[in-house]
Amino acid sequence: LRDTATQKLISPRYSRNVWFTDRNENIALSIRHKGDRIFYEKSPYQSVEIFDTFEYGKMLTVDKMVMCSEKDEKAYHEMIIHVPMLVQPDIRNVLVIGGGDGGSVREILKHEQVESVTMVEIDEAVVRASREYLPTLSAALDDPKLELIIGDGIDFVRQAPDETYDLIVVDSSDPVGPSEGLFSQAFYQDVYRCLRPGGVMTAQSESPRFNQRAFVELNHCLKDIFGVASVHCYLAFIPTYPTGMWGFSFCAKGDRHPVQDLESDRAAQFATAHNLQYYNAGIHQAAFCLPTAIDQMLNG
Numbered sequence: 642l643r644d645t646a647t648q649k650l651i652s653p654r655y656s657r658n659v660w661f662t663d664r665n666e667n668i669a670l671s672i673r674h675k676g677d678r679i680f681y682e683k684s685p686y687q688s689v690e691i692f693d694t695f696e697y698g699k700m701l702t703v704d705k706m707v708m709c710s711e712k713d714e715k716a717y718h719e720m721i722i723h724v725p726m727l728v729q730p731d732i733r734n735v736l737v738i739g740g741g742d743g744g745s746v747r748e749i750l751k752h753e754q755v756e757s758v759t760m761v762e763i764d765e766a767v768v769r770a771s772r773e774y775l776p777t778l779s780a781a782l783d784d785p786k787l788e789l790i791i792g793d794g795i796d797f798v799r800q801a802p803d804e805t806y807d808l809i810v811v812d813s814s815d816p817v818g819p820s821e822g823l824f825s826q827a828f829y830q831d832v833y834r835c836l837r838p839g840g841v842m843t844a845q846s847e848s849p850r851f852n853q854r855a856f857v858e859l860n861h862c863l864k865d866i867f868g869v870a871s872v873h874c875y876l877a878f879i880p881t882y883p884t885g886m887w888g889f890s891f892c893a894k895g896d897r898h899p900v901q902d903l904e905s906d907r908a909a910q911f912a913t914a915h916n917l918q919y920y921n922a923g924i925h926q927a928a929f930c931l932p933t934a935i936d937q938m939l940n941g
């Protein structure tokens with residue numbers, strides 16, 4: 642048996658069928674890995690695991706849900722960060738909630754005007770596992786512009802001063818366990834209050850097919866808080882998340898529009914200069930064109 646990615650012979654120890662499965666009641670996505678998990682910890686919040694997979698490199702999971710993988714993470718992190726940052730070029734102070742693997746911070750720091758990033762991750766085990774096994778993501782966690790706080794993002798925004806951040810990124814896991822409150826109205830009211838006027842917020846907003854209820858409810862909740870005209874859903878293709886179709890929400894405190902206010906030449910130059918692997922100016926614009934059925938799910 643050969644590894645399909647490298648064509649190297651697979652040791653017999655790896656040749657048994659070992660699959661990680663991310664599932665809900667009706668849908669499952671399985672990814673084959675090379676044997677025993679290489680990291681496991683039952684933290685006070687959740688179970689944190691890392692597997693070495695054949696197709697996607699090392700893969701971080703939390704409570705049996707895929708968070709990111711070495712080969713596939715660029716789509717998620719480039720889209721959650723560069724979409725807001727290339728629409729609002731004056732972003733200097735950023736808050737990230739969750740995001741313990743470091744991928745979002747890595748992308749934020751590609752924008753030289755950024756002065757400070759605060760990241761609030763509840764689970765120190767996620768950060769430790771990522772530092773040890775996912776260095777291409779976690780290297781950014783040592784950047785001097787970053788203040789890394791291990792704590793609850795919900796408490797943090799509740800206590801944060803008004804109008805502090807130019808960009809808030811909610812890089813959360815799915816709405817179970819410690820993440821549940823990151824999908825609540827009270828949390829987003831605090832997020833709105835902490836944003837400076839003209840600031841923007843992006844959140845991962847689940848899959849319209851795998852987690853339809855959370856996807857629809859979160860988008861309705863955001864429209865109640867930011868206003869219908871200031872919330873825009875966009876999609877990206879992420880093969881390691883069940884169904885591959887993932888939603889994000891762009892919310893503006895003000896009237897900034899994620900497509901009309903994009904300077905596409907600047908976005909194209911940025912994508913080339915940083916050798917981005919998923920984001921480009923065309924994808925940015927196309928991502929906001931929703932399939933009709935998804936549009937009706939949100940607005941119908």
Ligand code: SAM
Pocket residue numbers: 703707708709717738739740741742761762763764767792793794795812813814815818819820821822823845
């Ligand atoms: N890309 C991922 C996805 O959509 O599946 C998200 C990855 S990131 C690792 C999510 C992080 O949010 C986890 O590390 C989790 O510990 C963190 N998290 C969950 N609830 C939190 C809370 N209340 N405050 C801060 N961080 C939280």
